[in-house]
Amino acid sequence: xxxxxxxxxxxxxxxxxxxxxxxxxxxxxxxxxxxxxxxxxxxxxxxxxxxxxxxxxxxxxxxxxxxxxxxxxxxxxxxxxxxxxxxxxxxxxxxxxxxxxxxxxxxxxxxxxxxxxxxxxxxxxxxxxxxxxxxxxxxxxxxxxxxxxxxxxxxxxxxxxxxxxxxxxxxxxxxxxxxxxxxxxxxxxxxxxxxxxxxxxxxxxxxxxxxxxxxxxxxxxxxxxxxxxxxxxxxxxxxxxxxxxxxxxxxxxxxxxxxxxxxxxxxxxxxxxxxxxxxxxxxxxxxxxxxxxxxxxxxxxxxxxxxxxxxxxxxxxxxxxxxxxxxxxxxxxxxxxxxxxxxx
Amino acid sequence: xxxxxxxxxxxxxxxxxxxxxxxxxxxxxxxxxxxxxxxxxxxxxxxxxxxxxxxxxxxxxxxxxxxxxxxxxxxxxxxxxxxxxxxxxxxxxxxxxxxxxxxxxxxxxxxxxxxxxxxxxxxxxxxxxxxxxxxxxxxxxxxxxxxxxxxxxxxxxxxxxxxxxxxxxxxxxxxxxxxxxxxxxxxxxxxxxxxxxxxxxxxxxxxxxxxxxxxxxxxxxxxxxxxxxxxxxxxxxxxxxxxxxxxxxxxxxxxxxxxxxxxxxxxxxxxxxxxxxxxxxxxxxxxxxxxxxxxxxxxxxxxxxxxxxxxxxxxxxxxxxxxxxx
Numbered sequence: 001x002x003x004x005x006x007x008x009x010x011x012x013x014x015x016x017x018x019x020x021x022x023x024x025x026x027x028x029x030x031x032x033x034x035x036x037x038x039x040x041x042x043x044x045x046x047x048x049x050x051x052x053x054x055x056x057x058x059x060x061x062x063x064x065x066x067x068x069x070x071x072x073x074x075x076x077x078x079x080x081x082x083x084x085x086x087x088x089x090x091x092x093x094x095x096x097x098x099x100x101x102x103x104x105x106x107x108x109x110x111x112x113x114x115x116x117x118x119x120x121x122x123x124x125x126x127x128x129x130x131x132x133x134x135x136x137x138x139x140x141x142x143x144x145x146x147x148x149x150x151x152x153x154x155x156x157x158x159x160x161x162x163x164x165x166x167x168x169x170x171x172x173x174x175x176x177x178x179x180x181x182x183x184x185x186x187x188x189x190x191x192x193x194x195x196x197x198x199x200x201x202x203x204x205x206x207x208x209x210x211x212x213x214x215x216x217x218x219x220x221x222x223x224x225x226x227x228x229x230x231x232x233x234x235x236x237x238x239x240x241x242x243x244x245x246x247x248x249x250x251x252x253x254x255x256x257x258x259x260x261x262x263x264x265x266x267x268x269x270x271x272x273x274x275x276x277x278x279x280x281x282x283x284x285x286x287x288x289x290x291x292x293x294x295x296x297x298x299x300x301x302x303x304x305x306x307x308x309x310x311x312x313x314x315x316x317x318x319x320x321x322x323x324x325x326x327x328x329x330x331x332x333x334x335x336x337x338x339x340x341x342x343x344x
Numbered sequence: 345x346x347x348x349x350x351x352x353x354x355x356x357x358x359x360x361x362x363x364x365x366x367x368x369x370x371x372x373x374x375x376x377x378x379x380x381x382x383x384x385x386x387x388x389x390x391x392x393x394x395x396x397x398x399x400x401x402x403x404x405x406x407x408x409x410x411x412x413x414x415x416x417x418x419x420x421x422x423x424x425x426x427x428x429x430x431x432x433x434x435x436x437x438x439x440x441x442x443x444x445x446x447x448x449x450x451x452x453x454x455x456x457x458x459x460x461x462x463x464x465x466x467x468x469x470x471x472x473x474x475x476x477x478x479x480x481x482x483x484x485x486x487x488x489x490x491x492x493x494x495x496x497x498x499x500x501x502x503x504x505x506x507x508x509x510x511x512x513x514x515x516x517x518x519x520x521x522x523x524x525x526x527x528x529x530x531x532x533x534x535x536x537x538x539x540x541x542x543x544x545x546x547x548x549x550x551x552x553x554x555x556x557x558x559x560x561x562x563x564x565x566x567x568x569x570x571x572x573x574x575x576x577x578x579x580x581x582x583x584x585x586x587x588x589x590x591x592x593x594x595x596x597x598x599x600x601x602x603x604x605x606x607x608x609x610x611x612x613x614x615x616x617x618x619x620x621x622x623x624x625x626x627x628x629x630x631x632x633x634x635x636x637x638x639x640x641x642x643x644x645x646x647x648x649x650x651x652x653x654x655x656x657x658x659x660x661x662x663x664x665x666x667x668x669x670x
């Protein structure tokens with residue numbers, strides 16, 4: 001069935017994003033807008049068919065805003081989203097048609113379920129919205145529950161408060177896959193779960209991906225989890241893409257100083273070899289007034305004059321591996337340009 | 345005669361009782377912490393780790409019933425009046441929390457809050473207390489500390505707020521620091537900064553620390569010993585390195601295997617089946633038995649005891665994964 005839907009062939013990205021931008025206005029005491037949070041600032045990337053694209057970054061980097069923009073839960077200020085050749089708006093498909101093919105699972109399993117819906121009613125609701133008859137929707141909902149490992153006879157009639165966090169997140173996943181989408185956006189979907197349950201849900205997501213021919217955008221702050229699931233990784237900082245590339249490349253040969261620092265901030269998991277020095281000082285700056293030029297320069301050990309005056313573009317440094325950093329871009333004017341990429 | 349340990353807890357139990365509920369949340373917990381030692385209470389949500397720590401200072405809601413014996417630096421906590429406890433909270437043991445925004449008062453500056461605490465406990469002049477507050481902010485490595493004394497909590501970033509809360513906790517030079525998931529809400533690059541700060545302060549000041557966390561990675565960075573909790577009980581205790589290397593209790597082993605590590609790419613995670621237990625419906629035997637892959641009939645008959653499995657190590661399992669060392 002998915003092959004019928006595959007219009008552009010395997011080489012065409014399932015989702016293509018160009019120049020996506022979202023600024024949130026900050027209102028002053030009189031309701032006037034005096035500043036903007038630059039949540040997502042002109043990002044472009046592709047999600048290929050069948051892959052898992054990991055998105056990492058710290059709080060305020062724009063990863064969740066990006067997820068919501070992809071679903072058209074919020075309207076972008078600028079930029080285009082193209083789903084397998086069909087643009088959203090501009091005479092292409094509508095946001096509602098987009099959401100049939102793109103579904104999302106959130107972090108908070110409790111807040112994202114209607115407390116007055118039983119598990120099967122919750123799943124059936126979306127199916128009915130998209131035109132399915134009531135009886136058929138219920139049957140579909142039960143099938144979706146079985147797919148996520150919940151017995152519909154046991155869990156179908158339970159309300160959210162009657163389930164554990166792991167069970168509720170399974171219901172959220174079931175709701176996400178019930179419409180038979182092509183792309184599932186997982187926004188910190190396993191982050192709030194206890195480790196023992198997190199492992200179960202990660203295994204479930206791996207099974208479903210294979211079984212239902214899904215593509216994932218997997219957003220997480222946990223670099224080890226992203227390493228576990230992702231084929232490609234996208235690194236964000238203050239609304240910009242800093243680095244994107246194959247997961248193996250990024251984890252073994254990160255080129256951007258921020259990616260390196262992020263990876264070096266991971267805990268050792270070994271009491272005999274503890275982390276001895278923090279790779280970065282301070283917190284990420286305020287996204288209302290991001291630094292000029294490269295937004296990382298205020299925390300970067302390699303920052304030079306060029307970094308404050310010119311924003312580094314996203315450049316290829318290896319096959320399918322792009323980095324936005326003057327220090328690794330030959331000819332940028334940075335004193336280390338050209339050297340660091342090979343040295344790493 | 346060896347000196348008395350700084351913290352001595354015997355057979356601690358906590359029940360939450362009111363008209364509708366009667367739940368045993370902590371059962372039969374005993375441990376000691378020596379001066380300068382770091383103990384991590386490791387467990388998942390609902391395992392009783394935070395309640396255990398809060399019981400040490402009786403920071404629990406009124407419907408909590410605390411049983412057992414708690415001694416902090418010679419004080420019998422259970423027998424003390426509220427008034428007497430005030431003298432213990434601060435100079436003997438101070439606490440830091442996960443969310444500094446709720447632990448700091450939003451309407452007073454950082455400097456005022458720290459100085460106020462020092463004045464209340466040590467009866468020094470306001471001027472002297474302000475000076476100590478500045479020293480404390482410098483000690484927790486807050487940049488431009490003099491300026492930050494006059495900042496309100498909302499004017500600081502998450503990492504700085506956490507540092508300010510640590511400064512507040514250290515203001516009365518406590519012998520014991522109680523840390524309740526102090527880095528859980530922080531970003532990775534900030535978390536490691538705060539962990540390193542806590543580690544160096546703890547060594548510098550010779551403080552004992554009890555650190556509550558759900559994250560084995562955090563325990564590996566800071567702990568000397570860990571106590572793994574499940575359903576309100578200790579299921580395994582011992583030195584952190586030994587436990588990480590060879591866990592004795594099946595739950596600890598499961599927790600380690602289900603934690604995504606660096607090199608598990610694409611492989612299936614060995615998860616623990618089932619879900620965390622419902623404390624209102626606990627079976628008579630081992631609380632972990634329903635999820636345990638090594639379960640046998642005797643596991644359901646009675647709660648196993650916490651017994652020695654190696655020098656300095658205990659586990660609550662009749663068949664620990666670690667053979668008893670000769």
